Every structure is written in C-alpha cells, then in structure tokens.
Amino acid sequence: GAVVSQHPSWVICKSGTSVKIECRSLDFQATTMFWYRQFPKQSLMLMATSNEGSKATYEQGVEKDKFLINHASLTLSTLTVTSAHPEDSSFYICSASLTGNNSPLHFGNGTRLTVT
Amino acid sequence: GQNIDQPTEMTATEGAIVQINCTYQTSGFNGLFWYQQHAGEAPTFLSYNVLDGLEEKGRFSSFLSRSKGYSYLLLKELQMKDSASYLCAVSHKLIFGAGTRLAVHP
Numbered sequence: 001g002a003v004v005s006q007h008p009s010w011v012i013c014k015s016g017t018s019v020k021i022e023c024r025s026l027d028f029q030a031t032t033m034f035w036y037r038q039f040p041k042q043s044l045m046l047m048a049t050s051n052e053g054s055k056a057t058y059e060q061g062v063e064k065d066k067f068l069i070n071h072a073s074l075t076l077s078t079l080t081v082t083s084a085h086p087e088d089s090s091f092y093i094c095s096a097s098l099t100g101n102n103s104p105l106h107f108g109n110g111t112r113l114t115v116t
Numbered sequence: 117g118q119n120i121d122q123p124t125e126m127t128a129t130e131g132a133i134v135q136i137n138c139t140y141q142t143s144g145f146n147g148l149f150w151y152q153q154h155a156g157e158a159p160t161f162l163s164y165n166v167l168d169g170l171e172e173k174g175r176f177s178s179f180l181s182r183s184k185g186y187s188y189l190l191l192k193e194l195q196m197k198d199s200a201s202y203l204c205a206v207s208h209k210l211i212f213g214a215g216t217r218l219a220v221h222p
Contacts, residue, residue: 034210036212041217042214042215043203043212043213043214043215044159044203044212045212046210046211046212091156093158093159095210104149104161104164105149105159105161105210106161107158107159107160108158109157109158110157110158112156
C-alpha cells in the first residue's frame with residue numbers, strides 16, 4: 001500500500017532557530033501533499049496544501065513566511081518552521097493521496113516538535 | 117464556511133456496540149472519511165462514504181446521509197485496542213472534525 005515517510009519523528013530546538021521537516025511518498029507520486037498541525041487533545045488542523053512545482057496554498061491564519069513549504073519533486077515536500085518559538089511546539093503531520101480528493105489520505109508518522 | 121461536529125468523548129464496554137455521530141456543513145463535498153488515531157500516532161484510514169447508505173468493513177461500518185449532512189461510524193464487538201480518537205473528515209479539502217475520544221472499559 002501507499003506509504004508516506006516523515007522525518008524526523010521528533011525534534012527539540014532552541015527558540016529562534018529553524019527546523020525542517022521532510023515528507024516523502026515512498027511508492028507513489030504525489031502532486032499534492034498536505035501539512036497538518038495537532039495540539040494535544042485537539043484535531044488535525046490543515047495548515048497548507050503543498051503543490052508540486054508551484055506555491056503552497058495556506059489556510060487562513062497560517063503565516064506563510066513562518067512556515068515555509070517547498071514541494072520540489074513528486075515525492076518530497078518539506079516544511080520549515082522558521083524562527084521557532086515555544087508556541088510552535090506541536091505535532092506536525094504530512095499526508096498525501098494517490099489520485100486526489102476521493103482517495104484516502106496516507107499520513108506520515110508525524111513529527112513532534114518541542115521548542116525550548 | 118465549514119463546520120464539522122462530533123462528540124468529544126464516549127465510553128463503552130468491551131464487546132459492546134458504539135455509534136459515533138458526525139454532522140457537517142461544508143461548501144464542497146467529495147465524500148466523508150473516518151480515521152482512527154491512537155495517542156501520539158498519525159491517523160489511519162477506516163472508511164470512506166461518497167454515496168448515501170451503509171458501508172460495512174468487518175467490525176466497522178460507516179453510514180452517510182448527504183441530504184442531512186450526517187454520518188456515523190459503528191463499531192461492533194468492541195475491543196480494548198479500539199480505545200482511540202475517531203476523526204471524521206470531509207473531502208474536498210479534508211477538513212477534520214475535532215475527533216471523538218473513545219474509551220473502552222472491560
């Protein structure tokens with residue numbers, strides 16, 4: 001089945017530094033990937049839609065200059081949290097689908113970010 | 117706008133049946149998904165409904181009524197491992213509900 005790999009699984013960084021999270025589709029090509037953020041005991045909140053070869057589409061309230069998304073190939077999307085602050089500490093999850101809106105999303109295992 | 121509602125928490129007994137409801141109001145609709153998420157892990161796909169009616173898959177079934185903006189997930193023969201959060205999500209952009217935390221007790 002479709003596999004999405006996310007790296008790293010967890011990361012601890014100091015306030016003010018930047019962190020890059022990678023999301024790879026291992027056995028399929030994903031023209032679209034999605035980035036979610038999840039705070040404890042809350043649901044997944046869609047941050048942005050990552051489109052291969054074009055600019056990402058950000059949801060309302062998500063700062064595009066703070067959460068940089070690059071989707072340079074059909075199998076890789078990256079999310080960079082720039083100048084991280086403690087309030088950015090969260091569980092970040094990427095996902096991709098095989099054929100679009102009617103296919104279930106396959107999720108990466110998530111990245112737990114802790115900013116100290 | 118988009119709004120998805122589901123109960124925050126539910127409890128049930130091992131071996132029992134539980135129904136988790138989800139109501140939605142969205143501007144676009146390409147189907148409704150149910151996902152299971154254990155604490156600290158990524159969601160896993162359970163079911164997908166695009167037409168009205170019941171979809172059965174083993175112990176899990178999902179129902180959809182598009183005219184009512186309503187779906188439910190039915191879990192039969194509950195096991196302890198079914199204790200998790202259950203998220204309904206509406207396609208087009210796969211907006212998630214807040215999730216229902218199900219606790220299964222012996």
